[in-house]
Amino acid sequence: MQCYAFLVHKIPVGVLGASGYAGRELCALIAAHPVFDLAFAAANAQRGQSIRARGHDITFIAPEDVNLEDAEMVFSALPHGTSLEWVCRARDAGARVVDLSADLRPGNGANETVPYGLTELTREQIGDARVVANPGCYPTAILLALAPLVTAGLALPGATISVSAASGVTGAGFTPKPDLMFAEVVEDFRAYAIGNEHRHLPEMNTVIRSLGGDHDIVFTPHLLPVARGILATIIVPVVDSLENPASVWREAYEGEPFIEIVDEPPALRDVVHRNVVMIHARRLANLREPALLVLAAIDNLMKGAAGQAIQNANLMAGLDETMGLPA
Amino acid sequence: MQCYAFLVHKIPVGVLGASGYAGRELCALIAAHPVFDLAFAAANAQRGQSIRARGHDITFIAPEDVNLEDAEMVFSALPHGTSLEWVCRARDAGARVVDLSADLRPGNGANETVPYGLTELTREQIGDARVVANPGCYPTAILLALAPLVTAGLALPGATISVSAASGVTGAGFTPKPDLMFAEVVEDFRAYAIGNEHRHLPEMNTVIRSLGGDHDIVFTPHLLPVARGILATIIVPVVDSLENPASVWREAYEGEPFIEIVDEPPALRDVVHRNVVMIHARRLANLREPALLVLAAIDNLMKGAAGQAIQNANLMAGLDETMGLPA
Amino acid sequence: MQCYAFLVHKIPVGVLGASGYAGRELCALIAAHPVFDLAFAAANAQRGQSIRARGHDITFIAPEDVNLEDAEMVFSALPHGTSLEWVCRARDAGARVVDLSADLRPGNGANETVPYGLTELTREQIGDARVVANPGCYPTAILLALAPLVTAGLALPGATISVSAASGVTGAGFTPKPDLMFAEVVEDFRAYAIGNEHRHLPEMNTVIRSLGGDHDIVFTPHLLPVARGILATIIVPVVDSLENPASVWREAYEGEPFIEIVDEPPALRDVVHRNVVMIHARRLANLREPALLVLAAIDNLMKGAAGQAIQNANLMAGLDETMGLPA
């Protein structure tokens, strides 16, 4: 026999850019959140339209009709370049802000520095932050996979780390483009943003440096014929042939509610609709120089975007970090 | 105004292991081939069953009912381990043989050495061969992508080459397994045979050595939710920062009917149902040590299996290498 | 400010045939259920294997190791023909039973009559039942769509009702078969069990008769290249040209927690992973005799199997009917 009792004080929150994939996911998570209460969901192109999220009808209002004072917490899922202005407005109106765009992320050239919301690595900076820069989807998977090795000095100094990653099409956004239509994507697979020039690269390099690493990353993203999910396949030269590589991650992430170190290679289906990163590490055979394979899987819209944003907002609001998040 | 005239002498050919994906593709290609004529299609489990291939009905006979003398050319698409015995029988019966299994491929421990049918690299050995070992699907894409760099001495000696590759599910064969069912594969993506222990690795390493390379390959295959196609994403450290990397491949493969060097990253849809490999090479930015990205795409059942087998058989029969093959 | 307080007395439940798709879904729902507690999950072929359901690890035990006395409630997701024997054993051991097989469904020739668990139509029979026959997936969608029309005498007496339905592949079960492999199903669509001889037809006809209807049903199922979901497209001749057909369903199902009458044609994505049926009805234009289009969508594993089983079990246990079910 168990007994539960709790009191709930609701916190009004707003979403800017609510009609994209991350924005919709935010609305759905907020609709199911025990404390956050949706004050407004703004979307320019889809103003006036309604969607149904977890049994709640949500109507998008025009950005100019938003009253930023209505929200104690604002999530901006606006496009890169557009977001920063609204983040400042929301902050000036007194709200605390989680910015899901790249505008304030490290390595993106912003004049202003705000805490980077890769929660497991920067948790102590989040609670008091006025504004948090929510990480990119690929960096979330890749940095959580690399951080324990880099921090422990086990990744070979100066080495090149090869990252081949694949993402579902929601990672490319909700704006209709010929290349993202069903008949173009089904039964296909291709690399994009090739040549190591993806806009997530500076974000990753900056964070690796901040962790004490001096490694070069080669990052090749691919477009998968699935709706959701990212799998990063990472080859890391290491200083020594580790007996039990998984222990590095198990120790670094002990007690983390949203990180799972697994014994088998993670599949997208293990992580979609969940706010987790699943990591698998293994020694590579048949090589003269020791190296590890590290696999990391996330849902690009959850731990890679809206889920992590809620995770950060929970901390900012003094709530349990896991509140309202499917683990 | 054009005028065509030609004489056709038909060559009877047989297929062993005809009911798998590679076997069926072989039967379909043979049905449409101007010279090869299907003498028998043997399949153990599906004996007595019929399929329709390019407008021809093909009935599988039991292996014990095969009269190997009926065929001048035999294709074995039997499972690894089973194939070698039948290859020997067919050869002893006077047929020339293309073995699509791994049994006689380099690095697979066979006592006997037969020419390796990676046609563009070994063409001069194929014409007179009694038996040819048709390459594996992954090695076809990866070795054709790497050979020009290795041969030219441009791949950094001793370096580790990182290969992340993804294949459609026909690469896993036609035998029903839970992991290959639609509901398990759709919306999923995962690595398999991880840890650099895939059975294609020795084949690739042996050929790289034979081309004068001393490189280590890290090979991580993934299962794609598509029926056909392989994309290999390859990171190669190089001795120098090449101005125009594509020219290395263009020169090495000049005039090759089944190799296309392309300016954009190849997609699976560019190559499926075609007997080609599409290769794209590009310098990698943002690295201290020079390296190239090489992408190679094939149809695993065509250039990666049945198509290349026909290509080899054409040479063995003294026909035009491209006969009956969709380019 | 809200305050919640409740007491939980756990009820031990068991699952037979736990390794199939319906069985796994049951285990996952039970793992997340506030009151039901998984006492055992039995599976013959996969004995000893473990799966992860909603954060709980579930290990399948062999049927012969099941102690039926351990459970107050047993769900049988065993194959048709096999289930009945176990249902009787569980009942004789004192458990109450929800049988997801066809063995005890109306029209299936069983000697014994037990309540039919199409909850919204037979709710008053469920609470006290020792054994409930959980409906088939197609009949759930089709009968919930037809019942209001038939009961109200609006479906033209003696008329033929045409039902074209399509199901995701999980409807065909988890046993590997060549026709259900990814490469065979992707990019395909086909009718099956054609000629009006599907084994769900007697179940539907019997229930229609019990509702006072004398209609003939033509039922043509199709296999969709999706994992989950059923859409039934139903053409019903009616006695009169109804002004507002949707009102028939709205009145019949007023207050039903798991039935949604919608203004737009329902899509599979509206219902998957939810224990609902979504129904849309509309007059057909351009016809001399009045007829309606009725569309009904369900998740075949939820409202079409495991979800409805939990719904029935909740009633049998005296719990809120919606407990533990995603609406």
Place this chain on the structure above:
Amino acid sequence: MQCYAFLVHKIPVGVLGASGYAGRELCALIAAHPVFDLAFAAANAQRGQSIRARGHDITFIAPEDVNLEDAEMVFSALPHGTSLEWVCRARDAGARVVDLSADLRPGNGANETVPYGLTELTREQIGDARVVANPGCYPTAILLALAPLVTAGLALPGATISVSAASGVTGAGFTPKPDLMFAEVVEDFRAYAIGNEHRHLPEMNTVIRSLGGDHDIVFTPHLLPVARGILATIIVPVVDSLENPASVWREAYEGEPFIEIVDEPPALRDVVHRNVVMIHARRLANLREPALLVLAAIDNLMKGAAGQAIQNANLMAGLDETMGLPA
């Protein structure tokens, strides 16, 4: 030993609206056609862009740069409403025209009457036509399925014929729309244009009348998560319980190169990339009034659009009807 010899006089042909799915398929078929030679491929939005079709690079020119006199035959794959003007221009410029739009199809309200290019039913009108109206994709499948029954007087007079059909997304065109994006279509299925008001209905009704039928058609189309293919599932009340229904179609279509009467229900994968319709007919059991199930499958871009257009153009040019068409 066989000997072939033939002379080829090339016929210049042009494509208007070449950048849509039907237009691209036309370009690809023309590129592989032994006699037709692509004089121009016009596309408004994609002017200047190039695609690769069967090994030929095709560059789209702007419509205003088209010299209609360059082509003896013009295919218009322009949108409905836009096409008619260009069809007239091309005809006035001396070309013969196949119009793939609905503008001149029966039942679409055009003042002008041109032969309807459902080739197997109207073959004798095609050869001398200046302009041919190529049928819609759904009507092609459905009318070829129904014609033999209607013509023979076997479909019950006055009866309602129920047609549930499903199409791949290329049937909805190449213009990007949110509903056609991969992440919206995958794992989904829905009806559209419901209520018996699809714009193909008048075309079907008009042709049924012209064949002597007085039947009402209820037509419910659905959107499938596949790129190509249409399956029509048709329930037809018949005057009598036919012993061998398939014989009706076998006799009506004896010798037809592009119609296959099959013993098993046809699947999309049997027909994609082929210019055929596959038809299966079967008596329905468990009904008081006799009725048949007729299934018809086509590739919507081949027999349902570009393939049939080439079939008609072959006849108009005095060529073998099958020339250049994959059967």
